[in-house]
Amino acid sequence: MDKKFIIAMAIPAIVIIGFLSFKIFTVTTGQDILLEIPRPVDPTDLFRGNYVNLRYSISNLNLNNTQIDYNFSGDEIVYAVLSKKEKFWTIDALYHSRPQLSENQVCMRGEVTSVYKNQIHINWGVESFFSPKEQAQEVEKERWRSNVSSIVTVDKYCNSVLKALLVGNETVQMR
Amino acid sequence: MAAIDWLRNEVGQWVRDGIINDNQANSILSRYERRGLSDVESKGVEEEKTSKVVSAIAIVGAILIGLGVILFVGSNWQAIPFPLKLLLLFGSTFASYYLGWLFRIERKTHPKVGQALILLGSLLAGATIFLTAQIFNVEANADILLLLWFIAISPITYLLESKPNLVLSLLVFTAWLISYNDIEHGINLLGYGLYGLTLYGIGYLHEKTKYSSFKTPYQSFGIVSTMFVFYSMILTHLHPLRYFKTFWIDYLFLILAILTVVASAIQFGRGVGKKNEFAWNATALVGMISFWLIAPTIQSMDSSVFHSQDTSSIKLFLVVYHIVFFVLTLTTLLSGYYQGITSFINIGTFFLFVQLLHLYFSHIFDFLPKSLSLIITGIILLVGGLYVEKKRRSIIREVRGRKIG
Numbered sequence: 001m002d003k004k005f006i007i008a009m010a011i012p013a014i015v016i017i018g019f020l021s022f023k024i025f026t027v028t029t030g031q032d033i034l035l036e037i038p039r040p041v042d043p044t045d046l047f048r049g050n051y052v053n054l055r056y057s058i059s060n061l062n063l064n065n066t067q068i069d070y071n072f073s074g075d076e077i078v079y080a081v082l083s084k085k086e087k088f089w090t091i092d093a094l095y096h097s098r099p100q101l102s103e104n105q106v107c108m109r110g111e112v113t114s115v116y117k118n119q120i121h122i123n124w125g126v127e128s129f130f131s132p133k134e135q136a137q138e139v140e141k142e143r144w145r146s147n148v149s150s151i152v153t154v155d156k157y158c159n160s161v162l163k164a165l166l167v168g169n170e171t172v173q174m175r
Numbered sequence: 176m177a178a179i180d181w182l183r184n185e186v187g188q189w190v191r192d193g194i195i196n197d198n199q200a201n202s203i204l205s206r207y208e209r210r211g212l213s214d215v216e217s218k219g220v221e222e223e224k225t226s227k228v229v230s231a232i233a234i235v236g237a238i239l240i241g242l243g244v245i246l247f248v249g250s251n252w253q254a255i256p257f258p259l260k261l262l263l264l265f266g267s268t269f270a271s272y273y274l275g276w277l278f279r280i281e282r283k284t285h286p287k288v289g290q291a292l293i294l295l296g297s298l299l300a301g302a303t304i305f306l307t308a309q310i311f312n313v314e315a316n317a318d319i320l321l322l323l324w325f326i327a328i329s330p331i332t333y334l335l336e337s338k339p340n341l342v343l344s345l346l347v348f349t350a351w352l353i354s355y356n357d358i359e360h361g362i363n364l365l366g367y368g369l370y371g372l373t374l375y376g377i378g379y380l381h382e383k384t385k386y387s388s389f390k391t392p393y394q395s396f397g398i399v400s401t402m403f404v405f406y407s408m409i410l411t412h413l414h415p416l417r418y419f420k421t422f423w424i425d426y427l428f429l430i431l432a433i434l435t436v437v438a439s440a441i442q443f444g445r446g447v448g449k450k451n452e453f454a455w456n457a458t459a460l461v462g463m464i465s466f467w468l469i470a471p472t473i474q475s476m477d478s479s480v481f482h483s484q485d486t487s488s489i490k491l492f493l494v495v496y497h498i499v500f501f502v503l504t505l506t507t508l509l510s511g512y513y514q515g516i517t518s519f520i521n522i523g524t525f526f527l528f529v530q531l532l533h534l535y536f537s538h539i540f541d542f543l544p545k546s547l548s549l550i551i552t553g554i555i556l557l558v559g560g561l562y563v564e565k566k567r568r569s570i571i572r573e574v575r576g577r578k579i580g
Contacts, residue, residue: 005276008334009269012300012327016265019304019323023311051312125317130309162312 030153033089067093109158126162233291241298272296294339297328321351369428371400376435416473448513455506
């Protein structure tokens, strides 16, 4: 077989397998944490169908009540240290670089989308849950009861993958 | 000049340039003198027409299959487990590439169909990336997916010599750029304008390589991007400049745009076409930089003053940019005409028509009674459309005739 053809095939294969492996690494080596979702909604992605758009309690934070290393501005990468409180995991501190963790802590990496006065808005990359249309609408109905939370897996490098939604006591999984 | 005389002149030039030797020159000439070049020409034109139709049908087929697969994945295809879906998409991506390579390069039996299958492979590669993202609930608007798609398919353009794949790669990269710049952070129209000039420059890099056929798609894409930015600025009365803020990518594109103008200036002496090409590049760059320079003035205006549209400085800017846009349209047409590049002629004609319509709607339409305005608009669209199309065809025919003659 032509050498050029083999190289041509190797490049997309490496990109696809690399992307897949990166996510599999997080799912298989990470730790599951439960995050509170006050308000999910269900828009549509042109390429990927229906999804539930999730806004977490940790998406908007008051900087007066959160420990930070120094001031944040929009578009910056942010690392959060989280620990388990009563039911949900919440943020203890925000940093500009990967933090040292104690035994009961995990970290998540996100991107600051805006900072206004004391409020910081962060995108954690786990805000979309893909599901069939009917399922997405069911989840949306539950939002009025504040009954939705999500199971997120985080690895030691602060990467996260959204594994499932918890609607009441029922687990909603894509796979 | 008869076609055979033209060929004799060209072959003589090739010998003088050392591209071929005397024996090869004689073999080429005797081959065409024996068969009669007019016969070859008419046959060639017919074959080219048929081959273009086959190519278009095959490419439309590939796009339909690719879109169908993407939408199928998008509609949460629940019956089949994800690993199997992934395997199916992954398998069909590489099967499509393999068949494309077989038909186009290895056996050369159906090169046009092969071309379409390579394009289909690239569409399926995108679907596979999006499906993988869906499995792991990767954020819906993640621009990284478009970048991964671009990285995966862009080398295929060169390794399998595929022009449709180049067009897809450019579309994916542009979509990534738009997504990366993000509307919330001040969508940066100037960046896209300079990106257009950068693409024009990348086209130059292909000129004397074995990928010389890629030059025109790059440059056509570049012209459309830059002209689109200019037209959007005029259409929105410079509104995007109120939110303009520089981004690192703007500086990168600015440097590359300047290099493009320099490359264009170096070729200035190579005929009227190249002179017009330089005029287009230089006008586009100066226009883009001027947007950058007037942005602080626009931003300092009070909102009510800016929106009233009575501000004399805004009116003056708009008049100047209408003239600049017209110069860009004209130089696109002339550059295409003198260099025999039909896509430039098509793009130039399109933007000329758009500008004329814009001027009509913004300056004449409102001053006439509504019913009369609509009738006149209809007549302009019909007659103007027919005239522009007739003119465009006659220019393209002339250019093609000149190419053969």
